[in-house]
Amino acid sequence: MTTTTTTLTTTTTLAAALALVAVSVALVNRNRKLSKPLPPGPPETSFILGNASVFPRPPSEWLKYEALSKAYGPVSHIRAFDKHVIILNTMKSAVDLLEKRGANYSDRAQLPLIGDLMGFNWVITTMPYGDYWRLNRRALHQHFNESAVKSLRGKQERLNARFLTALLDTPEGWWSFTHWLAGANILSAVYGMEDTKLKDDPWIQLGEDTLQSLNVVTNEGFQLVDIFPSLKYIPSWFPGAGFKRRARKIYELQIRARERPFAWVKEHIASGTAVASITSALIDTEVDGVPLPEDVAKNCTGVAYIAGADTTLSAIKSFFLAMVRNPEVQKKAQAEVDRVIPADQLPCLADRDAGSLPYLEAVLREVYRKYPPIPLGECRVTGSLAPADVLCTIGIPHQGMQEDEYEGMRIPAGSLFVANIWSIMRDEEIFPQPESFRPERFLTSDNALDKNMLDPRHAVFGFGRRICPGRYFADAELWLMAASVLSCFDILPALDANGVEILPSEEVTQGTVVAPVQFHCRIVPRAPAKRSLILSASEQ
C-alpha cells in the first residue's frame, strides 16, 4: 500500500515537473519572440529540450565549448529545458558581464543533487548571492587577503623546506610529495596541523576524497534531479534512484570534512595545545562587534580545506611538467635565480617583494595560462541527449539574476555562464602561438614584466565578486616552491631502458579541477652545497 502510494506520488511529481518545464519553455519562447535576439547558437532541435543534444560532454568539454564559440561567436548560447547557458569565450565578454556587471551576475545555480542531497549547501562556492554569502566571504577575506597571507609565510617556508628535503632524500617520490605539499599548506594555515605525514596522511586524504567525489559527480552524472528538483523526494530504493544512494555516501564524506578538523582544533584549544591557525582566529573573530557564528567559521575553514589543495596541486604539477618539456626555459629561470639569490641562501617569499625575478614571474604566468587548473572556472555545464535519457551535468556556474542586454543581445534572467578560461588563455590576439610555452610573451624588450600584457591570474582565478578568495595564498605557495626547486634541482625527463629521454605528454585528468596525468621525471640536486642549505633550512 505504502509502496503504491509512494510510486503514485513520484509519478505525479514527475508529471507535474514535466508540465511545469513545458509551461516555462513556452513562456521563454514567447518572450524570445517579443524582444532582442538571444546570443547566437546552434539551431534548437526540440521545443522542450532546446539543444540539449549539443551540450558539450566530458572529456575535455572546454574544447567543445570553444568549437561552439568558433562556430557561433565569442558570446554564444545553448538551452536545455528552461536553462539558458551563455558561453563566454573572450576576456572582454567575461569582464564586461561577470566583473563590470557583477551586481547582476554573481549568483550561483542552486543544484538539488550537489546542494540538498549531497549536503554541499554550506560550501561558499555553491551559496546564492546574498547577505549570508557576503558574511562568509568577509570572514575568508580577513585571513586570505593579499596582506593577511603574508603572516602565513613562515608556515609556508617551513613546509617548503620539508618538501625540498623529501625531494633530496627520495626524488622518485616527487609526485606524492606534491600532494603532501598542497595538502599540508592548507592544513597548517587553516587548522594549525603542523606535522602531517609525508605519505598517507589521513587528513590530506579526507580533503582529496571530498573534492574528488564532487569531481566524479560533475564528470559523469545522471543529473535529472537538477532539472526536476522534485525527484529529490523519491525514495532511495526506487528504480533509477541510485543517485540518492550515492549522494548519501558523499553526504557523509563532506560532513566529516567540515566537522572533524574543526572539532580537532577545538579539542586542542580546550587542552591548551592549539597552534595559532585561521580556525582558532575565526573562533575568536567578531564582525561588526558580534562574534562570528560558528557555522560561518566552519564554512570558511571547510571550504578552504576542500577547495584549496587540489587546485594549487594542479598548478604545482603543471610547473614540473612545463620545466621537463621546456629545458631552455628552466635553464634561463635557474640562471635568474642564481644571479639574484645569494649562493648561501634559499629563496624566501620576501625575495618576491623586491620584484627582482621577472623571468620566474613570467614562467609562472605561462604555467597558469597554458594549464589553467579550472578550465571552465567552476562553470561546467555539460550534457547530452541519449536516445532514452537526458544527461545534463551542471557544475557551479555564475548565474544572472535580472534579464539584461549585452551588445544588442538578450541575456535572460537566470542564465548560467560558462567562462571558457582554457580558451580565453589561448586567444591568439592576446597570446600569439598559444600552444608554445613562451614566458617571454610577458616581458618587455628590457626583460621587465610587461604591464600591458594580460596577467593570466586575472582569469584563472575566476571573475568579479566570485573571484577565488584563496588566490594570494595559492600563488605564494607556487612561487616559493618554484623558486626553491629551480635553485636546488634540475628537473629532467625520465629515461627509458635504453637511456633515451621520455618527454611527458600534456594530457590532463578530467573534472572541474584538472591536472597533468601522472608522469615521471628525474629530480637531481644541482650542487652538493644545496644539500646542506636544504638540511639547515628544514632544521630551523
Ligand code: HEM
Ligand atoms: C591555483 C590555485 C587555485 C585556483 C586556480 C583557483 C581557482 C578558482 C576559480 C576559477 C574559482 C571560481 C571563481 C568564479 O566563480 O568566478 C574559485 C573559487 C573559489 N576558490 Fe579557488 N582556486 C585556487 C585555490 C584556492 C585556495 C587555496 C582556496 C582556499 C581558500 C580557494 C577557495 C575558493 C573558494 C572558497 C571559492 C568560491 C568563491 C565564491 O563562490 O564566492 N581556492 N577558485
